[in-house]
Amino acid sequence: MxxxxxxxxxxxxxxxxxxxxxxxxxxxxxxxxxxxxxxxxxxxxxxxxxxxxxxxxxxxxxxxxxCKKCNPMGKHTEEEEWCIQIKNYINKYYFEELNLEKITKSCHGS
Missing domain, CATH: 3.40.10.10 (DNA Methylphosphotriester Repair Domain)
Structure with missing residues (x-):
């Protein structure tokens, strides 16, 4: 130390x-x-x-x-990780017809 x-x-x-x-x-x-x-x-x-x-x-x-405010370890919270996963999914499949049910099912949410 x-x-x-x-x-x-x-x-x-x-x-x-x-x-x-x-x-x-x-x-x-x-x-x-x-x-x-x-x-x-x-x-x-x-x-x-x-x-x-x-x-x-x-x-x-x-x-x-x-600290939850500055995130000194550089790790994402579970909510942030899920949002990143959703964003990546939408970016990958933006040309397809997307709806909330399809996104949440693919990203393991509800």
Whole structure:
């Protein structure tokens, strides 16, 4: 586990939602037990509650959970995956006559 030092630059990145720092570190908030990317648009935490890590696995190992707002692990939710599947299906079969029943059956929904 690599805990990083809070530098002025890193705190400014969190305060300013700097996307350029997303691949450099993540921050975990002790009061909420959530970890985020520096670009997260959630409410700014108190600086004393923030711990920095190289990657999300360190935070997970300490019991933190990923922020739902910034999705720091880069994974899609089940709903997002289903929407992507539907979009891909429509793009593939746009020339056919499509209806809701056909789409939901093909994409395993209701």
């Amino acid at each position: 690599t805990k990083l030092n809070m530098t002025k630059k890193r705190w400014e990145a969190i305060k300013n939602n700097d996307k350029n720092e997303n691949d450099v570190f993540i921050y975990a908030v002790k009061s909420t037990m959530i970890f985020c990317k520096p670009s997260c648009k959630a409410r700014l935490p108190k600086k004393e509650n923030v711990t920095l890590y190289n990657d999300f696995q360190d935070a997970i190992n300490l019991g933190y959970r990923p």
